[in-house]
Structure formats: structure tokens, C-alpha cells
Amino acid sequence: MRRLVVVFLALTxxxxxxxxxxxxxxxxxxxxxxxxxxxxxxxxxxxxEEANGEQCxxxxxxGGDGCVGCKVECDPPRIFDPDTFHCYAIIEPPLAWQPGxxxxxxxxASLAILSTLDELxxxxxxxxxxxxxxxxxxxxxxxxxxxxxxQTDPKFWAxxxxxxxxxxxxxxxxxxxFERGDCATxxxxxxxxxxxxx
Ligand SMILES: [Ca+2]
Ligand SMILES: [Ca+2]
Numbered sequence: 254m255r256r257l258v259v260v261f262l263a264l265t266x267x268x269x270x271x272x273x274x275x276x277x278x279x280x281x282x283x284x285x286x287x288x289x290x291x292x293x294x295x296x297x298x299x300x301x302e303e304a305n306g307e308q309c310x311x312x313x314x315x316g317g318d319g320c321v322g323c324k325v326e327c328d329p330p331r332i333f334d335p336d337t338f339h340c341y342a343i344i345e346p347p348l349a350w351q352p353g354x355x356x357x358x359x360x361x362a363s364l365a366i367l368s369t370l371d372e373l374x375x376x377x378x379x380x381x382x383x384x385x386x387x388x389x390x391x392x393x394x395x396x397x398x399x400x401x402x403x404q405t406d407p408k409f410w411a412x413x414x415x416x417x418x419x420x421x422x423x424x425x426x427x428x429x430x431f432e433r434g435d436c437a438t439x440x441x442x443x444x445x446x447x448x449x450x451x
Contacts, residue, residue: 299311301323301450334375337372340445344442347439349437361446363400366400382441387443389419390420390433411430
């Protein structure tokens with residue numbers, strides 16, 4: 254039960270508070286339903302304040318949805334990136350690329366976008382098999398990530414990748430580098446969840 258605090262104010266004191274134009278903090282109980290107090294309760298306001306130690310903020314107290322208590326839920330075997338607070342998961346059983354993409358979305362995630370060496374380094378120690386990533390590859394070798402961005406840097410590519418054939422982007426478990434695959438091939442896939450509230 255919420256503790257009620259009765260505040261007695263002389264009429265002149267009340268006027269002084271109103272004149273100040275700022276909400277009076279009268280007790281130590283924060284009412285989450287009171288919009289004038291919501292600003293005092295940073296965890297739960299739907300905005301992840303990293304300076305407040307929040308890795309995420311999905312404005313609810315429910316666990317199992319990727320964020321609880323403003324901390325990312327990403328226990329092993331999932332892979333947690335402590336720099337970005339992103340959470341990666343290698344999902345079985347194998348699926349073709351598009352069904353894999355849909356399955357990630359159904360879990361509130363997306364097929365993984367590994368567009369920097371730092372991101373690749375986070376997941377690399379756990380990679381031991383070929384996986385679908387969140388990109389499609391043009392015949393010119395340009396990667397079109399599922400967020401609409403493009404990547405032309407060839408440094409990620411596995412050495413034997415053939416040219417001139419469009420396909421879907423996979424991570425080669427042997428070379429730990431990108432490769433282009435037939436989108437209909439069933440592979441395990443890497444889902445990536447971004448933290449809520451950023
Ligand atoms: Ca917050
Ligand atoms: Ca939650």
C-alpha cells in the first residue's frame with residue numbers, strides 16, 4: 254500500500270511554493286502515475302539514461318522481454334556486447350535466409366548487422382559454424398544491410414568468395430569472415446537485439 258503523507262502548509266507558504274514555479278518534493282514516496290514526479294524516476298521513463306547506469310529502458314517492470322530493471326537480459330549462451338548493450342543469439346534449427354530474418358523479428362530482434370570489426374570481435378569467440386547475417390549481397394559485392402545501410406569495404410570477405418552472383422550474407426564459420434550464399438540454403442542464423450530506450 255502506498256504510504257500517504259499529509260503535508261500541512263500555511264497559506265502564505267503555499268503561495269510561496271506556487272510562485273516558485275517548481276514542484277515541491279514533500280516526501281520520499283515517488284508516485285509513478287504522477288507526471289510531475291515521473292522525471293524523478295529515471296528507470297522506467299522509457300528513455301535509457303546511460304549516465305544513470307541504464308543499459309536499456311523499456312518503461313515496464315516485466316522480465317523476459319530483453320530488459321528488466323534497466324539492465325539488458327542477455328545471459329549465456331547469448332552474447333552480450335558491453336560497449337553497445339546489444340545482445341546476440343545464435344539460433345537453431347537452420348532456416349533459409351528470409352524465414353530466419355522473420356524469426357528474429359518475431360523475437361523483437363533482427364538478423365545481425367556486423368558492420369564494424371569491433372562488432373565482429375564480440376561474437377567471433379563463439380562462432381563455430383556458418384550463420385546467416387542481416388544482409389543481402391549484390392552481384393557487385395555491395396552488402397545491403399537490413400537497416401537500409403550499405404557496406405562496400407571488402408576487408409570482411411572470405412578469400413574464396415565468387416564474384417558476379419547475388420545472394421544473401423553469411424558468416425563463414427571456418428574463416429570467420431563474410432561469404433555470399435544461396436538465400437534458400439538452410440543455416441543457423443544470428444539475431445541481434447538492440448536495447449530499448451535509446
Ligand atoms: Ca530511463
Ligand atoms: Ca522489460
